[in-house]
Amino acid sequence: MTEAVLAADDHALLKTQLSSALRRQKLSAFLLVAPLLIFVTATFIYPIAGMLERSTYSPEFALEMPRTAAALAPWDGTDVPGDEVFEALALDFKDSKTRQATGRLANLVNVELPGARGLIMKIGRGVDRLQPPYREALVALDNDWSKPEIWQALYGLSKAYTSRFYIAALDLKINRQGEITTQPEDKRIFLPLFLRTFWIGALVTLCCLLFGFPVAYWLSVLPMRYANLLMILVLLPFWTSLLVRTTAWIVLLQNQGVINSLLVWTGAISDSNRLSLIFNSVGTIIAMTHILLPFMILPLYSVMKTVPFSYMRAARSLGANQYTAFIRVYLPQTKPGVAAGCLLVFILSLGYYITPALVGGESGTLISNMIAYQVQKSLNWGLAAALSSLLLVGVLLLYWAYNRLAKVDGFKLG
Amino acid sequence: MPGSNELEKALNTVKPANLKERVQKTSATLEDAIVRFVNVQKTYDSERLVVRNLSLNIARGEFLTLLGPSGSGKTTTLMMLAGFEPATHGEILLNGKSINRVPPDKRGIGMVFQNYALFPHMTVAENLAFPLQVRSMSKVEIKKRVNAALEMVELETLGNRRPAQLSGGQQQRVAVARALIFEPELVLMDEPLGALDKRLREQMQYEIKSLHDRLGVTIVYVTHDQSEALTMSDRVAVFNDGEIQQLSRPADLYEKPATAFVADFIGENNCLTGLLEDRGRNGICAVRLPNGQVVKASQVGELGDGNEIVLSVRPERVVLNPSRTADMSTLEATVDKLIYHGDHVRIRLTVAGQKPIVVKVANDGQGGAVMKGDVKRVGWLARDCRAFKRGAGR
Numbered sequence A: 001m002t003e004a005v006l007a008a009d010d011h012a013l014l015k016t017q018l019s020s021a022l023r024r025q026k027l028s029a030f031l032l033v034a035p036l037l038i039f040v041t042a043t044f045i046y047p048i049a050g051m052l053e054r055s056t057y058s059p060e061f062a063l064e065m066p067r068t069a070a071a072l073a074p075w076d077g078t079d080v081p082g083d084e085v086f087e088a089l090a091l092d093f094k095d096s097k098t099r100q101a102t103g104r105l106a107n108l109v110n111v112e113l114p115g116a117r118g119l120i121m122k123i124g125r126g127v128d129r130l131q132p133p134y135r136e137a138l139v140a141l142d143n144d145w146s147k148p149e150i151w152q153a154l155y156g157l158s159k160a161y162t163s164r165f166y167i168a169a170l171d172l173k174i175n176r177q178g179e180i181t182t183q184p185e186d187k188r189i190f191l192p193l194f195l196r197t198f199w200i201g202a203l204v205t206l207c208c209l210l211f212g213f214p215v216a217y218w219l220s221v222l223p224m225r226y227a228n229l230l231m232i233l234v235l236l237p238f239w240t241s242l243l244v245r246t247t248a249w250i251v252l253l254q255n256q257g258v259i260n261s262l263l264v265w266t267g268a269i270s271d272s273n274r275l276s277l278i279f280n281s282v283g284t285i286i287a288m289t290h291i292l293l294p295f296m297i298l299p300l301y302s303v304m305k306t307v308p309f310s311y312m313r314a315a316r317s318l319g320a321n322q323y324t325a326f327i328r329v330y331l332p333q334t335k336p337g338v339a340a341g342c343l344l345v346f347i348l349s350l351g352y353y354i355t356p357a358l359v360g361g362e363s364g365t366l367i368s369n370m371i372a373y374q375v376q377k378s379l380n381w382g383l384a385a386a387l388s389s390l391l392l393v394g395v396l397l398l399y400w401a402y403n404r405l406a407k408v409d410g411f412k413l414g
Numbered sequence B: 001m002p003g004s005n006e007l008e009k010a011l012n013t014v015k016p017a018n019l020k021e022r023v024q025k026t027s028a029t030l031e032d033a034i035v036r037f038v039n040v041q042k043t044y045d046s047e048r049l050v051v052r053n054l055s056l057n058i059a060r061g062e063f064l065t066l067l068g069p070s071g072s073g074k075t076t077t078l079m080m081l082a083g084f085e086p087a088t089h090g091e092i093l094l095n096g097k098s099i100n101r102v103p104p105d106k107r108g109i110g111m112v113f114q115n116y117a118l119f120p121h122m123t124v125a126e127n128l129a130f131p132l133q134v135r136s137m138s139k140v141e142i143k144k145r146v147n148a149a150l151e152m153v154e155l156e157t158l159g160n161r162r163p164a165q166l167s168g169g170q171q172q173r174v175a176v177a178r179a180l181i182f183e184p185e186l187v188l189m190d191e192p193l194g195a196l197d198k199r200l201r202e203q204m205q206y207e208i209k210s211l212h213d214r215l216g217v218t219i220v221y222v223t224h225d226q227s228e229a230l231t232m233s234d235r236v237a238v239f240n241d242g243e244i245q246q247l248s249r250p251a252d253l254y255e256k257p258a259t260a261f262v263a264d265f266i267g268e269n270n271c272l273t274g275l276l277e278d279r280g281r282n283g284i285c286a287v288r289l290p291n292g293q294v295v296k297a298s299q300v301g302e303l304g305d306g307n308e309i310v311l312s313v314r315p316e317r318v319v320l321n322p323s324r325t326a327d328m329s330t331l332e333a334t335v336d337k338l339i340y341h342g343d344h345v346r347i348r349l350t351v352a353g354q355k356p357i358v359v360k361v362a363n364d365g366q367g368g369a370v371m372k373g374d375v376k377r378v379g380w381l382a383r384d385c386r387a388f389k390r391g392a393g394r
């Protein structure tokens, strides 16, 4: 085999040939992936990055009121700041008046300190008459300027990078001493909503599992012909508009709807206490269970299909009755499907928006509806971004926990 | 197996045609039959009988093998015995009691499946403990038995492994141990060695057989591998098309096949066809080949006059250049091909215008003695050549 031994020159040549061949391979692989990569970056990664940025970065106030922002920077956040800050504020307002930005500023401050709109607009109207010393002039205009709340609000606004959206989203606040504390019970909005979202998500997941498991099992044992037919029935909801399905539930569940009428007609309930099945959390759970059911059935089915028949037979032959064999031998083997289905349904239900908006009423709305409200009505995009980011973190934590569990049990999603 | 010799004799001599009669005839000696199939039929689709009128008695402590080609109904028979498939007709008795309506978990029959069916989410020890747990045995007793079982199959150190972490042979042993751990009287095995390579299979055959000898359990074993059946079994039931063709000891199966199918299915076989010339005496008949020559053969079953006959003779019983004796039939044959096998040589010859026959000759180092195209004389003793009615038992 002497021919096979290469000289040093040949080695170098071989190396360059190999690397150029590999480079060509890598390039073509990259070109194949490129369209998807660009698409995912533009439609997924970029918006999420934008959302995360918006939840912490809010330069509007600092841009409108540069002097105030600079003067507030060294403030320790307690009591009322020094004269130089009052002066900076007055001068900034004189500037902003010429740009007709007072209204925008008032909105900005009002989000931080509800009711502060009047305070700002008052300055706007009286800014021309403001004379030094500004502290006395402002306090004369409105005594609120001698209280720390408005200054804390402005201080919060003055920083371009801020945690205030997260503080608000977690139902926390900054007190007079500049410390972060929890809101009083009656003022908490978002945490209860988060809790409700997770609670309803868990209930929907449980319902999907209870209904989906027998169907998936049936699908997996049925002869191919019938299984295909049943599969079409399972998938049918996928091919109908979400809106149609949701409104169909309104027709069925409302006070004068099919189910209530039927119950009254059969005498199960009296006409005066018809069940309230919709425009509350019950309605949300029913409609979402229906819509998310295929996401439970499909992973379950795909796992059940792979569990050989002989395991159950082996268990029976070893003396286990049908019930024991099912619980101890069949059920554990469907665990990957159960876990995947539950994770899928739970995560999807956390972000559900249209269905709770249509059938949820007061007690059935979820965090996503609040996010939509902050984006569309209250125009507090920073808070909306913070809420969304918290939801995202929650989902990622769940996924992490699932994978930890899965690793212990020897199965994995993706 | 005390007392089962009579039974065997009784069963061996009866032809499949009068199964019913056989059951009745032998029922007196059947006190020690652990399992009885009485006229059992099975159909899945109500059109085709997968098992036809099966009657079979299995003696206590015996190793019975169901042997047959794929699709001949072996698994179905086993599943009916285990209780996973209902018989559509007939009765199955275990220890004299009908078990047609007893669910599988109440039958107390151990079973080894082809893919072992070890529970993948349990360790080896948990797999072994399972049948004991469902019988509500105490923890201490379970532990003792599991350890004993692990020792029995020489896997003492692997109790904490999952089945997926074991080799095929080890999984096989666990499956056998699990089927035996609750001390069933009867163990069923459905092609348990099908997934193993040849060496391992031979070793496992030996181990299963020695377990059988040691524990004295009754084993019903399904295989399509004839050598496995011949080496392991006390008796073999050859299945074809849902019927038992022959139920005999392995040696009889090879030496005295009852039908042309069995002769062909067990071992190698040369087939010639002809017409019955003379029914003869002492079970030796004469058959006229299409080229007019007449050969002598042992008659199997009833052969009607002028019937078409299938002659069957094993390659190693065909003699090249035979000496002329009274019961030696000889024919002229042309050498068609020589196939070298190391220890022996197979010579393929065309004879009497029929399908070629094969002769097995020990390799004596004189390979050049026979050449392609040579015309040779071949022959066989009448007792080595068996004559069947054509079409009987396909």
Ligand SMILES: Nc1ncnc2c1ncn2[C@@H]1O[C@H](COP(=O)(O)OP(=O)(O)O)[C@@H](O)[C@H]1O
Pocket (backbone or CB within 6 Å): B044, B045, B050, B068, B069, B070, B071, B072, B073, B074, B075, B076, B077
């Ligand atoms: N569950 C079933 N449903 C319908 N037909 C079956 C079923 N199981 C087996 N069969 C048919 O019954 C025949 C005998 O099968 P089987 O008992 O498995 O044979 P073997 O084990 O000897 O290979 C085959 O033709 C097979 O197609």
Ligand SMILES: [Mg+2]
Pocket (backbone or CB within 6 Å): B074, B075, B076
């Ligand atoms: Mg089979």
